[in-house]
Amino acid sequence: MQAQTRLSWGWLQRLADFFPVFIAVLLAVITSAILLIALEADPFTAFSEMLGGAFGTENAFAETLVKSVPIMFVAIGITIAFRGGVVNIGGEGQMIAGALLGAAVTLGLGESVGWLVIPLALIAAFIGGGLYGAIAGFLKAYFDVNEILSTIMLNQVAVQLMNYLLNGPMLDPESAGMNHIPKTARIAEIAELPRLVIGFGDNALFDRTRLHWGLIIAIVLAVISYILLWRTVIGFRIRAVGQNERASRYAGFRVKQQIVLSMFLSGGMAGLGGAVQVLGLQYRLQTDGSPAGFTGSAGFNGIVAALFGGLNPLGAVPASVLFGGLLVGAQKMQRELGVPAAMITAINGIIVIFVVSSQIFIQRRMQRRAKLEIAAVEKNKFEDTAQETG
Amino acid sequence: MGQGMALQFKHLHMNGIVKQFPGVLACDHVDFDVQAGEIHALLGENGAGKSTLMKILYGLYRHDEGEILLNDEPLNASSPTDTIARGVGMIHQHFMLVPSLTVVENIALGLREEPADASFISRLRSRSVLDLGRIRKKLVELSETYNLRVNPDSPIWQLSVGEQQRVEILRALYKGSELLILDEPTAVLTPQEVDDLFLILRQMADDGRGLIFISHKLHEVINLTHRITVLRDGCRVGSIATQDATKEILAEMMVGRPVVFQYDQDAAKRGPVRLSMQNVESVSDRGTPGLSGVSMEVHAGEIVGVAGVSGNGQKELAEVIAGLRVATAGSVTALDKDITNAEPAKIKSLGISYIPEERMVDGIIKDFSVAENYILRDCTTQHYAANGLFMRFNKIKDACEEAIRAYAIKTPHTSTKIKSLSGGNIQKLVLARELSSDPQIIIASQPTRGVDIGAIEYIHHRLLEERDNGKAILLISEDLDEVLLLADRILVIYEGQFVGEVDRDDVVIEEIGKMMAGSAQHEMA
Ligand SMILES: Nc1ncnc2c1ncn2[C@@H]1O[C@H](COP(=O)(O)OP(=O)(O)OP(=O)(O)O)[C@@H](O)[C@H]1O
Numbered sequence: 057m058q059a060q061t062r063l064s065w066g067w068l069q070r071l072a073d074f075f076p077v078f079i080a081v082l083l084a085v086i087t088s089a090i091l092l093i094a095l096e097a098d099p100f101t102a103f104s105e106m107l108g109g110a111f112g113t114e115n116a117f118a119e120t121l122v123k124s125v126p127i128m129f130v131a132i133g134i135t136i137a138f139r140g141g142v143v144n145i146g147g148e149g150q151m152i153a154g155a156l157l158g159a160a161v162t163l164g165l166g167e168s169v170g171w172l173v174i175p176l177a178l179i180a181a182f183i184g185g186g187l188y189g190a191i192a193g194f195l196k197a198y199f200d201v202n203e204i205l206s207t208i209m210l211n212q213v214a215v216q217l218m219n220y221l222l223n224g225p226m227l228d229p230e231s232a233g234m235n236h237i238p239k240t241a242r243i244a245e246i247a248e249l250p251r252l253v254i255g256f257g258d259n260a261l262f263d264r265t266r267l268h269w270g271l272i273i274a275i276v277l278a279v280i281s282y283i284l285l286w287r288t289v290i291g292f293r294i295r296a297v298g299q300n301e302r303a304s305r306y307a308g309f310r311v312k313q314q315i316v317l318s319m320f321l322s323g324g325m326a327g328l329g330g331a332v333q334v335l336g337l338q339y340r341l342q343t344d345g346s347p348a349g350f351t352g353s354a355g356f357n358g359i360v361a362a363l364f365g366g367l368n369p370l371g372a373v374p375a376s377v378l379f380g381g382l383l384v385g386a387q388k389m390q391r392e393l394g395v396p397a398a399m400i401t402a403i404n405g406i407i408v409i410f411v412v413s414s415q416i417f418i419q420r421r422m423q424r425r426a427k428l429e430i431a432a433v434e435k436n437k438f439e440d441t442a443q444e445t446g
Numbered sequence: 447m448g449q450g451m452a453l454q455f456k457h458l459h460m461n462g463i464v465k466q467f468p469g470v471l472a473c474d475h476v477d478f479d480v481q482a483g484e485i486h487a488l489l490g491e492n493g494a495g496k497s498t499l500m501k502i503l504y505g506l507y508r509h510d511e512g513e514i515l516l517n518d519e520p521l522n523a524s525s526p527t528d529t530i531a532r533g534v535g536m537i538h539q540h541f542m543l544v545p546s547l548t549v550v551e552n553i554a555l556g557l558r559e560e561p562a563d564a565s566f567i568s569r570l571r572s573r574s575v576l577d578l579g580r581i582r583k584k585l586v587e588l589s590e591t592y593n594l595r596v597n598p599d600s601p602i603w604q605l606s607v608g609e610q611q612r613v614e615i616l617r618a619l620y621k622g623s624e625l626l627i628l629d630e631p632t633a634v635l636t637p638q639e640v641d642d643l644f645l646i647l648r649q650m651a652d653d654g655r656g657l658i659f660i661s662h663k664l665h666e667v668i669n670l671t672h673r674i675t676v677l678r679d680g681c682r683v684g685s686i687a688t689q690d691a692t693k694e695i696l697a698e699m700m701v702g703r704p705v706v707f708q709y710d711q712d713a714a715k716r717g718p719v720r721l722s723m724q725n726v727e728s729v730s731d732r733g734t735p736g737l738s739g740v741s742m743e744v745h746a747g748e749i750v751g752v753a754g755v756s757g758n759g760q761k762e763l764a765e766v767i768a769g770l771r772v773a774t775a776g777s778v779t780a781l782d783k784d785i786t787n788a789e790p791a792k793i794k795s796l797g798i799s800y801i802p803e804e805r806m807v808d809g810i811i812k813d814f815s816v817a818e819n820y821i822l823r824d825c826t827t828q829h830y831a832a833n834g835l836f837m838r839f840n841k842i843k844d845a846c847e848e849a850i851r852a853y854a855i856k857t858p859h860t861s862t863k864i865k866s867l868s869g870g871n872i873q874k875l876v877l878a879r880e881l882s883s884d885p886q887i888i889i890a891s892q893p894t895r896g897v898d899i900g901a902i903e904y905i906h907h908r909l910l911e912e913r914d915n916g917k918a919i920l921l922i923s924e925d926l927d928e929v930l931l932l933a934d935r936i937l938v939i940y941e942g943q944f945v946g947e948v949d950r951d952d953v954v955i956e957e958i959g960k961m962m963a964g965s966a967q968h969e970m971a
């Protein structure tokens with residue numbers, strides 16, 4: 057009898073922990089369905105189109121992956137910042153900063169250094185995004201400026217800076233003077249990231265798709281970031297500061313520098329994501345002048361993907377792919393059903409809102425529980441593990 | 447207070463309680479009982495299972511086997527809500543207060559007022575509205591009745607540890623607990639406060655309540671309680687009526703071997719000055735003066751003890767030296783270098799160790815493992831990190847296991863999260879870490895708070911050993927006995943100033959007591 061009550065406890069506990077996410081997805085689907093019905097579209101067709109559009113065919117899957125690459129970079133970066141106790145909402149701005157510097161280096165070097173231009177551009181992008189992130193870290197560490205506010209404002213600054221540069225100094229000379237879109241010249245062919253093809257011959261996977269090596273770079277970085285966070289002293293200190301600033305300070309860590317460092321690494325990852333868009337996909341830096349014109353909101357979606365991935369760089373990879381699928385699938389659905397394009401943004405927004413609030417809900421619930429009876433939480437956790445082991 | 451109050455509590459029986467944690471059998475068929483009007487002490491080494499047994503009683507943990515009977519009826523609690531409703535109260539070893547809320551608000555947390563009548567409206571009202579004013583009034587009455595002084599409107603974070611303890615006691619009193627569990631309530635109190643508390647506890651027992659009292663201080667247990675039960679490694683060793691108990695008997699029951707309470711101590715071989723402070727001033731968390739002009743010196747090879755009532759500047763003193771609090775005036779010099787307001791990192795690298803008073807906040811990172819916490823201060827050394835970068839998990843594990851053996855720290859594994867260790871074991875780990883780096887200066891703040899007698903003996907020996915090795919030690923302790931036992935020189939602190947200095951050989955306890963209470967201040971100046 058005793059054992060039974062314990063069993064049901066553990067189950068309840070686990071269910072309750074996942075419940076909010078399920079509920080969130082369910083509510084998001086229902087809300088979207090209501091919107092679709094209001095537009096006189098059949099929600100069932102809509103969602104099956106969405107699923108098929110994201111993962112149904114080789115090309116669809118490739119597009120999903122293409123979309124997920126920048127999200128992945130940002131998500132890895134966000135993970136580092138969050139682990140370090142810094143809430144980085146500046147993925148957009150850091151992506152742009154990285155892309156600008158990366159594009160400048162690529163265009164400046166042209167063909168002069170051969171393929172070496174790729175690593176050089178990526179390093180520049182990392183530094184660019186990193187420094188841009190470090191600004192917010194610096195303001196937080198030394199002037200106690202809330203990083204959420206500063207990173208959001210820096211996003212705006214980056215967009216305007218990009219608009220200025222792409223309409224002026226960095227504008228493609230060929231399209232100057234005309235009714236141009238803001239964009240740079242095309243990068244040299246040698247600077248392009250190669251397309252990613254898995255296998256050989258006719259059966260090769262992703263042959264003739266837009267998928268590029270950015271995906272591999274992102275996965276490698278996820279592994280490196282994982283090692284950094286959990287196998288090195290640098291990550292040890294970042295996580296320590298994120299968990300308990302006082303104990304870290306007293307242990308002799310320079311807490312302020314750690315905060316700047318985690319924002320630098322975080323921004324650097326996002327910056328790489330921006331440069332990879334330039335080198336792997338667009339072959340130039342271009343925007344439509346709107347805030348998400350270049351990034352496609354990857355800087356924001358990366359935050360959700362990071363949370364989805366359990367604030368673990370390795371988890372960020374599949375989480376980003378899921379998120380990319382959502383974006384691509386929604387596009388397909390919109391085309392097939394002929395609902396307004398704004399519908400995609402709406403559905404994405406709905407899902408993000410529900411999932412993020414479910415995360416907040418989980419956190420709140422845990423905090424509340426912790427506050428009431430810290431020990432009770434431990435008890436449940438240990439009973440769960442006790443069940444698993446014994 | 448209690449007169450006219452009809453108490454329900456008659457007796458409590460816990461029979462054959464078993465609790466298994468991963469890797470630890472915390473309670474192994476334990477029997478335990480409390481009668482109305484009785485103060486029953488629970489004794490045992492760190493990790494013996496005292497807190498676990500009490501958390502089971504309070505409904506925080508669920509036992510694997512055994513039964514709990516309250517007034518002969520099963521107490522099948524699934525959470526403290528149930529046990530509180532049956533009149534069980536608990537004061538935890540680690541406080542469960544919300545730092546940003548005030549004292550009144552903390553007391554109000556989870557309270558529900560009795561509806562004035564049975565109508566729907568008044569029931570709804572009592573469920574949704576809390577009359578803070580009324581709670582405040584009752585709280586003030588209660589704190590006056592029991593002489594538990596605390597400002598009802600200060601936020602918790604501004605209170606000293608001792609004051610927070612008082613709030614916890616007030617909260618339990620407020621809820622009208624009839625069976626009250628006190629898990630190391632005196633660990634943070636001053637001798638005077640302990641006496642006050644004992645008056646209250648005796649009064650509560652006379653009212654017919656049952657009290658369970660956990661402490662590592664044997665003289666308190668002998669002084670206060672009626673009966674003593676000893677646990678060791680999760681098993682009940684036995685029970686004994688307090689009038690038949692002596693310190694020696696109890697110690698041997700707990701540890702399984704005789705324990706020494708007095709040390710033969712060579713005279714200090716004083717070396718050069720290692721640490722000195724000149725007219726240091728600082729501000730407390732509350733914004734009031736924390737230190738107002740403190741000067742002192744600690745030489746190599748001596749232990750300087752700081753005695754005083756909690757909240758008189760001890761915390762500020764330690765934190766200023768460790769670089770964790772700003773000195774608004776004056777200077778601090780260590781090893782001939784000026785360290786006034788230096789970075790903690792720099793202070794640490796000079797060879798200064800700090801055993802913090804609030805180990806749960808300052809000493810450890812709760813969600814890190816035991817091993818990670820052990821290397822917290824030395825994580826960059828070549829020994830633990832190849833090229834100062836890649837962590838050497840094997841070396842870390844080995845070193846941590848060695849410390850676990852040396853200090854007899856009870857933990858299932860080095861990878862266990864430190865927050866699941868018992869309080870005393872956490873303290874031992876912090877101490878092990880701080881002494882492992884061979885520091886020249888040791889600032890020890892309440893180093894044996896919550897630690898069992900076996901471990902106290904060990905920690906004291908370690909501190910004396912460090913002293914004999916020529917280390918300069920500043921021992922800040924609210925346990926006057928400890929200061930008297932270890933210190934070569936005693937400084938008495940009162941309201942942020944040193945009001946007296948006494949040499950080991952000239953100690954008159956009454957004099958020190960007076961100085962601690964502030965009455966000797968004028969003679970001194
Ligand atoms: N939540 C938990 N999960 C796993 N192990 C635990 C947990 N709580 C306690 N333990 C283990 O159970 C044993 C008993 O711990 P407990 O806290 O009851 O000791 P204690 O007698 O109160 O010691 P102390 O005097 O140090 O407070 C210890 O070995 C401890 O590590």
Ligand SMILES: [Mg+2]
Pocket residue numbers: 496497498539629868869
């Ligand atoms: Mg305990």
